[in-house]
Amino acid sequence: MAQANGSAPEAAAPSTKGPAVIGINFGNTYASIAVLTKEGHADCIANEDGERQIACAVSFHGEEIYIGNQAKPQLVKNAENTIVGFRNLLGKKFSEIPKDQPITSAPVIQHPEQPDAAAYKVAILQPAPTPIAAPTPSVRSVAATPAASHLPTPRSEPTPAERVLTVTEVASIFLKSLVQSAQDFLGRKVEGAVIAIPSWFDESARAALEEAAKEAEIDVLQYLDEASAASLISVTSPAKTLDADRNTLLVDLGQSALSLSLLSIRHGLVYSIASSYDTSVNGEQIDVKLLKYFAKDFTKKTKIPLQVCPAKDKADQRAEAKLRLALEHTKRTISASSGAASCSVESMKDGMDFNTTVNRMRFDLECRSVYTAVVAAATRLLESVGFEPIHVDEIIYVGGSASLPGLDETFFTNGFPESVVTPFTEGSVLGGGSGDPTSLLARGCALQAKVLAGIPADQVEIREAFKRGSEHASVHATSKTLGIILPEDVSEGDAKAGDLGGQWVLGVPKETPLPYRRIVQFDCDLGEGTEGERKVGMDLWEVSEGVKVENIKQSKEEPEEGEEDEEEEEEEEEEIREKTLTKETQLGSLQLSCKHPIKEKGRWKTTVEVQFVVGHAGGVILTAREIHKDGKGEPTTLTIHPVSQS
Amino acid sequence: MASVIKLPIRAPPLPSSWSPTSNSKKTIGPLAKRTLLPVGPAYLAHVRRSVHNHSFEDHDR
Numbered sequence: 165m166a167q168a169n170g171s172a173p174e175a176a177a178p179s180t181k182g183p184a185v186i187g188i189n190f191g192n193t194y195a196s197i198a199v200l201t202k203e204g205h206a207d208c209i210a211n212e213d214g215e216r217q218i219a220c221a222v223s224f225h226g227e228e229i230y231i232g233n234q235a236k237p238q239l240v241k242n243a244e245n246t247i248v249g250f251r252n253l254l255g256k257k258f259s260e261i262p263k264d265q266p267i268t269s270a271p272v273i274q275h276p277e278q279p280d281a282a283a284y285k286v287a288i289l290q291p292a293p294t295p296i297a298a299p300t301p302s303v304r305s306v307a308a309t310p311a312a313s314h315l316p317t318p319r320s321e322p323t324p325a326e327r328v329l330t331v332t333e334v335a336s337i338f339l340k341s342l343v344q345s346a347q348d349f350l351g352r353k354v355e356g357a358v359i360a361i362p363s364w365f366d367e368s369a370r371a372a373l374e375e376a377a378k379e380a381e382i383d384v385l386q387y388l389d390e391a392s393a394a395s396l397i398s399v400t401s402p403a404k405t406l407d408a409d410r411n412t413l414l415v416d417l418g419q420s421a422l423s424l425s426l427l428s429i430r431h432g433l434v435y436s437i438a439s440s441y442d443t444s445v446n447g448e449q450i451d452v453k454l455l456k457y458f459a460k461d462f463t464k465k466t467k468i469p470l471q472v473c474p475a476k477d478k479a480d481q482r483a484e485a486k487l488r489l490a491l492e493h494t495k496r497t498i499s500a501s502s503g504a505a506s507c508s509v510e511s512m513k514d515g516m517d518f519n520t521t522v523n524r525m526r527f528d529l530e531c532r533s534v535y536t537a538v539v540a541a542a543t544r545l546l547e548s549v550g551f552e553p554i555h556v557d558e559i560i561y562v563g564g565s566a567s568l569p570g571l572d573e574t575f576f577t578n579g580f581p582e583s584v585v586t587p588f589t590e591g592s593v594l595g596g597g598s599g600d601p602t603s604l605l606a607r608g609c610a611l612q613a614k615v616l617a618g619i620p621a622d623q624v625e626i627r628e629a630f631k632r633g634s635e636h637a638s639v640h641a642t643s644k645t646l647g648i649i650l651p652e653d654v655s656e657g658d659a660k661a662g663d664l665g666g667q668w669v670l671g672v673p674k675e676t677p678l679p680y681r682r683i684v685q686f687d688c689d690l691g692e693g694t695e696g697e698r699k700v701g702m703d704l705w706e707v708s709e710g711v712k713v714e715n716i717k718q719s720k721e722e723p724e725e726g727e728e729d730e731e732e733e734e735e736e737e738e739e740i741r742e743k744t745l746t747k748e749t750q751l752g753s754l755q756l757s758c759k760h761p762i763k764e765k766g767r768w769k770t771t772v773e774v775q776f777v778v779g780h781a782g783g784v785i786l787t788a789r790e791i792h793k794d795g796k797g798e799p800t801t802l803t804i805h806p807v808s809q810s
Numbered sequence: 811m812a813s814v815i816k817l818p819i820r821a822p823p824l825p826s827s828w829s830p831t832s833n834s835k836k837t838i839g840p841l842a843k844r845t846l847l848p849v850g851p852a853y854l855a856h857v858r859r860s861v862h863n864h865s866f867e868d869h870d871r
């Protein structure tokens with residue numbers, strides 16, 4: 165904790181290249197790294213294996229250590245020395261770790277010396293003549309890049325040995341290799357990193373991660389929760405159609421859990437209105453569905469029985485491990501194009517190869533139950549805080565499985581209106597676009613690292629404000645939506661304006677942190693009259709938001725008298741949902757005399773600028789002034805007293 | 811910071827029947843306590859404002 169933010173990057177960066185800071189997404193299954201470009205954008209980089217999604221796996225094979233995607237194939241023949249899934253075990257006691265899972269990699273054991281500590285035991289070859297390592301081997305004795313391990317000089321035979329590693333040590337080895345990859349890419353030392361952490365990380369998980377980072381000699385500028393990292397991308401490069409003030413649903417479908425957050429984004433300030441974390445919906449379920457589907461297909465094609473998830477015996481276990489590796493490619497192909505995707509496994513079982521293709525429709529059919537579970541959980545989260553899908557302006561996706569277009573489609577078929585902007589509707593998922601769910605967290609962390617690196621080292625109070633529990637993060641927020649109604653002759657008004665009695669202009673949406681300011685400009689029709697004072701008037705109102713649901717019958721009209729309908733065949737009914745506003749409290753009015761109207765097609769018009777300011781304590785200052793070609797007119801102001809705090 | 815949002819609307823002519831209501835003593839609804847995510851340039855600006863006790867106007871300069 166103490167060193168999280170405290171250490172400033174020493175001196176300014178030597179060159180014009182900007183600070184050598186990076187963002188790290190350290191997931192349980194995959195990790196990714198992002199750096200800053202010359203232009204100050206964040207870019208997810210590929211490691212020396214050409215991988216942007218770096219598998220969180222460390223494998224020991226003789227004298228070699230494989231890290232990342234090179235370690236994964238070891239799960240087929242060298243599973244007992246291949247460590248995966250360690251991120252989620254950080255900070256957990258051995259007794260807290262469930263033991264009922266099928267073992268497909270190096271098992272978690274009780275550490276031989278440390279009480280109730282989780283560890284892994286792997287077989288290695290100890291290079292001779294180096295003496296047997298001390299009980300706490302330094303991480304640096306491990307070559308971070310496996311490529312460099314073939315030494316040119318011949319030497320005597322290495323000796324078999326055992327190595328015990330704690331979860332924290334494994335994490336440290338892995339993190340160190342990530343930073344090494346970034347360093348190789350940048351060609352200079354990494355000065356600081358922001359690392360994303362999941363919302364459920366508790367004190368001990370944080371402490372373990374901090375220890376791992378320290379062992380790996382990483383100067384961590386901030387441990388940033390995943391929702392924060394993800395929101396920063398939306399704030400920095402929002403879709404063009406989005407307002408600066410919006411409600412954003414964050415959907416992170418990871419391999420082990422579904423994390424959801426409803427975010428209030430207001431002019432770049434972000435907070436969570438509600439969030440949930442659910443391990444009963446996850447990407448692993450998608451894998452299981454597909455593994456079973458392909459296993460069945462294999463049996464159908466070859467008549468060789470194959471049972472997976474769980475596997476029946478060693479042969480099936482090995483086939484499943486191979487199929488899992490192949491599935492990675494299949495899933496990525498499905499999300500990258502609308503065509504069919506292949507799945508190929510050499511010698512899957514009994515020496516038989518497996519080659520097949522699956523199309524989008526079939527793929528989505530297999531995964532549908534997971535997709536609908538995600539959307540149902542999101543809808544429940546919204547309901548819990550009185551929101552409807554129609555009040556969501558934007559969806560952000562995070563995580564590998566959220567790259568699947570079928571998930572996005574399910575949101576729209578299961579209650580989310582077309583007005584919702586998603587990276588799929590924006591076309592920003594593919595080609596590492598700004599909406600790419602697999603690199604979003606790393607990129608968000610890199611941008612945050614840039615923000616932090618830009619704070620001068622002597623501005624201690626400001627640096628401290630990025631630590632957990634900072635008082636600067638506590639704010640008051642509005643609970644009702646505030647805006648003005650530009651009154652209209654009800655006789656002329658159309659049905660829509662009728663309810664409110666005029667044209668609605670949003671001022672301050674509910675769930676807005678204070679203080680807040682919004683400035684809007686719009687044109688005003690001043691009528692055709694020639695004489696007299698020309699005025700613009702507005703009423704300041706608090707309104708409540710709702711939805712109007714209308715069932716529109718698609719086909720022929722029904723008979724008027726509905727009494728005698730005895731459950732006839734349902735006609736095609738389409739549900740139309742519309743946002744509604746209901747007046748709640750009038751706070752005051754404002755009148756502005758127009759001094760600079762111009763005549764256009766026989767009618768007078770002017771442009772008005774309205775500023776809404778709400779102070780810390782809820783006091784409102786509404787200011788209206790005319791805008792004309794030579795500048796701004798005299799402001800007229802309405803002041804509403806602060807909310808009295810109990 | 812002081813971005814102006816241009817709305818694609820045209821306010822209807824003011825009805826002759828309209829007159830401003832006299833200022834009520836009402837205030838906006840109750841405030842809720844929330845915790846900002848400590849992320850991004852906007853949070854940094856928020857912290858700078860609150861550390862230096864600046865108003866929006868000071869910050870624009």
Ligand SMILES: Nc1ncnc2c1ncn2[C@@H]1O[C@H](COP(=O)(O)OP(=O)(O)OP(=O)(O)O)[C@@H](O)[C@H]1O
Pocket residue numbers: 190191192193194195217417418419420421447448451491492495496497499500562563564565566567568602
């Ligand atoms: N483009 C893609 N299309 C479909 N699936 C993908 C894609 N990229 C990765 N995946 C899958 O996503 C899963 C990994 O998801 P992710 O990286 O979000 O997990 P994680 O963050 O490590 O796990 P968790 O958040 O649960 O701890 C893997 O099963 C991987 O195969």
Ligand SMILES: [Mg+2]
Pocket residue numbers: 191192416418419563
């Ligand atoms: Mg994740």
